[in-house]
Amino acid sequence: MHNDEELLVQTIEKITPDDVETYGGKATNLAHLKLKGFEIPHGFSVSSINFSNMISVVPEIYETLKILQETENFDEMIILVERVQKLIQSYKLPVDLQSEIEDHYYRLKNNRKNSTMGYAVRSSATIEDRPDVSFAGQAESCLCVDGIQDIIDAIKRVWQSIFSSAAVIYLKSKGIPISQVKMAVVVQEMISANISGVMFTANVVNNNTEEILVNATWGWGETLVSGKVIPDTYILKKSPLRVIQKNIGKKQLMSIPSSGIGKVHAILKDTPEDRQNVFALDDTKLFEIAQLGLRVEREMGSPQDIEWCIRSDGRPVILQTRPITTLKFPS
């Protein structure tokens, strides 16, 4: 199924830019940043080879995907995606893969004993690298997952999510054959975040590459990317770095770790009123985030769409970076 050069699972630090087809854009971009000294969450990537193997060893999945690719009938699509999802759910991981995941999981857990909030299990699909396809929000991310069986179940849930009816329609509308999608999965430590956000190192509204657009909210960024809150918005000029627009958001909800006995999980809680109407970033932190964005942009060679957070000790961490998919310039 795979040769010796292609590892089933790899720690993020060891992934190289040439591995993008194997470990996907998210893992490869994070590895690039790690190599250049940026702070990223520790973790590993389950290669897309495992995803392809699953499709090739379960003929029902392969056959159903072939029909799914051909059909334009929405009702049929719903039936087919449900069938594929059930088949993935009941798929038993090969022993060698299970053992590799266990090794990496326990190594990560032992090396990061202060990480008490479990792990984020997220997609790293190979199509996410295309300059015209973000795949934003199409695949599922599982937060605060812990315990080897839960990690394995979460990996399968991420695989399943690529075949949701919404994701399939997104792919079809972009003209991407379903068979072309290969899904690696990243397992990263959860970061204890006081503030999280998204930053575009170009203003995507007016295509201005001299401006930076930042969204920020309290707690984890899940509320922001899924649009459950109105976060703060900041627009900055790059040179010299200065704020040109600030809009305060309502930030009614925060995604935070649960407290109490047992496994930690992410919960939504009302933001205390005295924090709802206060900017999450003061100017010092905002400039620090913006400068970090500029460094990432320089390193990656193009304007970036970056997910970041600020740890409880005040240090910023890059959770994800990808090229901005929608910049347009006059020809």
Next chain:
Amino acid sequence: MSLVIWKKNSQDKNRMKRAAEGLISLNLEAEGELRYITSVQEVVQLLREGADGKIVLVDDAGTTFLAPVLSKLTGVVCISGALGSHLAIVTREFEIPALMGTGIENPKDLDRRRVLIRPEGGTSGALFIIE
């Protein structure tokens, strides 16, 4: 794409009532019949009815919800969210404006009304009801 560019004139201005403000994902105007959508069943219903040229109003910015109709819509209005939300990113890929974080309190009142999304400089935008 069935984007209608609004032509400013005094007669039109008199017919427009400002309904909400928000952050606009693209510097584009869009006009169409608004549909308030709260479930995937309503998305399917809209798809069957014909989503072409419609503007959809949603509570939050989970993109997966709207995927079946995104390529047919003229615009999107979202009660919550901002420019970094997945919905804003994906609607930009389909070259339609999304007015995010509008905080609309009575979304049902806007259902089936003819509306206009208009950029107002910077990242600001507004939603107008066309009387």
